[in-house]
Amino acid sequence: MSVEEHRQIAKQKMKGKCGVYRICDGGDNKICQGHSYGSPIGFGGVGSGAAFKNNVSALTDINLKMRVIGEDYTPDTSYDFFGHKITMPIMGASITGVNSFGGDSVITEPAFCKATVLGAKQAGTIGWRGDTFTYDWDFMPCYDAICKAAEGWGVKISKPRDQDTLKKVFKMYEEGVALAVGIDVDGCGSTIMAAHNKPVFRKSIDDIKELVKSTKLPFIVKGIMSAEDAKAAVEAGVSAIVVSNHGGRVLDHTVGTADALFDVVDAVKGKTTIIADGGVRTGYDVLKMLAIGADSVLFGRDIVRAAVGGGAEGVKAFFELQQKTLVKAMKMTGAAKLEEISRDIIYC
Numbered sequence: 001m002s003v004e005e006h007r008q009i010a011k012q013k014m015k016g017k018c019g020v021y022r023i024c025d026g027g028d029n030k031i032c033q034g035h036s037y038g039s040p041i042g043f044g045g046v047g048s049g050a051a052f053k054n055n056v057s058a059l060t061d062i063n064l065k066m067r068v069i070g071e072d073y074t075p076d077t078s079y080d081f082f083g084h085k086i087t088m089p090i091m092g093a094s095i096t097g098v099n100s101f102g103g104d105s106v107i108t109e110p111a112f113c114k115a116t117v118l119g120a121k122q123a124g125t126i127g128w129r130g131d132t133f134t135y136d137w138d139f140m141p142c143y144d145a146i147c148k149a150a151e152g153w154g155v156k157i158s159k160p161r162d163q164d165t166l167k168k169v170f171k172m173y174e175e176g177v178a179l180a181v182g183i184d185v186d187g188c189g190s191t192i193m194a195a196h197n198k199p200v201f202r203k204s205i206d207d208i209k210e211l212v213k214s215t216k217l218p219f220i221v222k223g224i225m226s227a228e229d230a231k232a233a234v235e236a237g238v239s240a241i242v243v244s245n246h247g248g249r250v251l252d253h254t255v256g257t258a259d260a261l262f263d264v265v266d267a268v269k270g271k272t273t274i275i276a277d278g279g280v281r282t283g284y285d286v287l288k289m290l291a292i293g294a295d296s297v298l299f300g301r302d303i304v305r306a307a308v309g310g311g312a313e314g315v316k317a318f319f320e321l322q323q324k325t326l327v328k329a330m331k332m333t334g335a336a337k338l339e340e341i342s343r344d345i346i347y348c
């Protein structure tokens with residue numbers, strides 16, 4: 001089945017949560033954003049949805065420079081993720097909590113985790129997994145998907161829980177030979193975690209240093225939106241940062257992630273791996289993020305739609321389509337390799 005056919009199935013299944021629109025931008029006319037203050041966030045953005053909208057508009061406002069005269073070539077999209085060669089600089093973001101997109105009748109958490117991790121693996125790339133209040137020592141669908149079903153081929157991002165819990169979780173993933181671990185520092189704003197007796201915290205540079213030292217795996221900090229935080233993460237010794245505002249779900253009125261990415265790249269490029277997400281919907285958006293200076297990019301909500309509509313096969317087909325689009329976009333803008341993509345090809 002095609003990506004579009006998977007999307008049509010997702011549209012039926014996610015009724016009332018996501019309209020699977022041609023443009024997913026958190027606009028006021030969209031189902032996901034139709035809730036009022038105080039209602040569950042569902043699949044939309046926090047509060048007014050401004051941060052969600054800003055993610056999409058920051059990318060839409062960037063245009064590409066077409067450069068088509070020169071030798072013919074087929075662009076190479078292969079990417080090195082901490083020693084693992086993958087087919088594209090595109091991975092699946094850490095998303096959890098199927099209650100946000102319809103609940104168990106739409107897809108169960110274990111099925112969702114497996115579909116995202118295995119679908120990514122089949123496309124030659126990597127699925128990341130997150131953390132939510134339903135997760136506990138006796139319910140670890142991410143662990144089962146990454147360390148059992150995919151034999152370690154995945155990345156685990158935990159919420160910024162207490163240090164001892166995190167160290168214990170990372171040890172398990174290290175023993176399960178996962179590819180990397182980390183925390184979403186922007187998850188410190190989650191009230192639902194605390195409400196379920198799983199408090200989350202802001203993390204200091206020393207806290208992050210302690211976590212980095214606690215594991216042999218590459219350590220990632222996700223949720224960086226400023227040069228200051230990026231420098232602090234580098235000081236803590238992280239292997240990678242993710243420029244992200246959680247898809248506009250944690251703080252209303254942040255700038256779009258593509259806008260924040262300029263500052264972060266200028267501050268720490270070359271000192272750590274820079275990954276970006278937020279509003280990325282196509283291979284063209286991927287190219288824009290790479291042109292600003294990201295090393296690789298994550299897709300969020302689209303991976304949910306692909307998994308709900310087609311399981312692992314849907315996720316695989318989705319990644320393959322984005323890779324194909326990136327190949328075309330690189331060919332039309334004069335880049336044969338990822339290293340050749342620069343700010344020269346964007347207008348903003």
Ligand SMILES: Cc1cc2nc3c(=O)[nH]c(=O)nc-3n(C[C@H](O)[C@H](O)[C@H](O)COP(=O)(O)O)c2cc1C
Nearest residue numbers: 093094095096100130131184246247278279300301
């Ligand atoms: C329903 C939902 C649940 C999410 N859960 C998590 C999570 O558990 N951990 C995490 O790091 N990020 C989580 N995120 C954020 C995503 O990892 C990612 O940053 C975001 O979806 C990217 O924006 P996009 O959806 O516009 O592509 C979640 C996002 C959504 C939409």
